[in-house]
């Protein structure tokens with residue numbers, strides 16, 4: 001497959017796309033990121049790496065981190081996590097409170113903020129050093145020696161966590177949060193402030209495309225049965241109230257973040273990460289979705 005030529009073709013089409021998205025502003029530090037940043041990195045399991053744009057530049061991965069925290073929680077307590085949250089698409093914005101009220105504090109899935117906060121609570125209860133252990137987990141699955149956070153983004157979001165604090169309070173009132181609310185908020189906000197490049201994300205996600213194994217190794221770090229479930233949740237819930245649209249246009253499991261990043265995987269074939277900060281009204285990267293739609297169209301490789 002001529003991946004490099006296809007990526008160049010996508011890059012040549014970008015200037016003709018209307019830039020209607022807006023960079024996230026509810027985390028003030030994210031608003032400082034230049035709108036015109038763009039990167040795409042594809043890691044083919046068989047033939048290696050292809051890229052365009054600033055593929056080694058780190059950015060705030062935000063909700064993409066929810067895939068890593070879910071994976072760690074599943075490896076610690078297995079199916080018990082599903083006593084605390086569900087696996088249904090929410091059809092509501094990522095930070096919505098409404099369903100929690102009449103669904104007794106049980107979030108619809110682990111990728112909306114409510115669900116990711118429950119996962120943070122589980123990790124806080126189970127791990128001695130949750131921050132260090134989460135970073136070590138990501139480093140372990142990706143072969144990246146050190147994973148860092150952007151401290152300015154971390155502090156900036158902490159000062160504006162009104163909605164996440166509300167979600168935690170509501171869930172705590174239903175008995176679905178064990179730890180102190182401030183501690184859960186701190187840990188969750190920390191994981192969202194992880195910074196990685198498209199190159200690093202495409203490597204970190206390789207195990208999800210390769211039955212839980214790092215490429216060129218034979219031992220599964222996450223059992224294939226769990227990878228199947230995590231990928232299924234990415235497919236159905238990875239883009240919140242735009243999960244249907246992403247499936248329809250791109251046709252791959254994936255996960256977005258309000259930093260403008262999107263990672264998608266084609267099991268057995270490739271992983272791809274794209275970064276463009278302006279977001280559409282659903283909080284997903286406008287050009288990122290376009291680039292991925294063009295990728296699966298031009299390669300003819302989606303899961304459908």
Ligand code: DON
Pocket residue numbers: 061062063064094095113157164189192256257258259283284
């Ligand atoms: O909790 C928040 O609102 C952010 N730290 C993460 C949200 C996010 O990335 C939604 N994704 N598109």
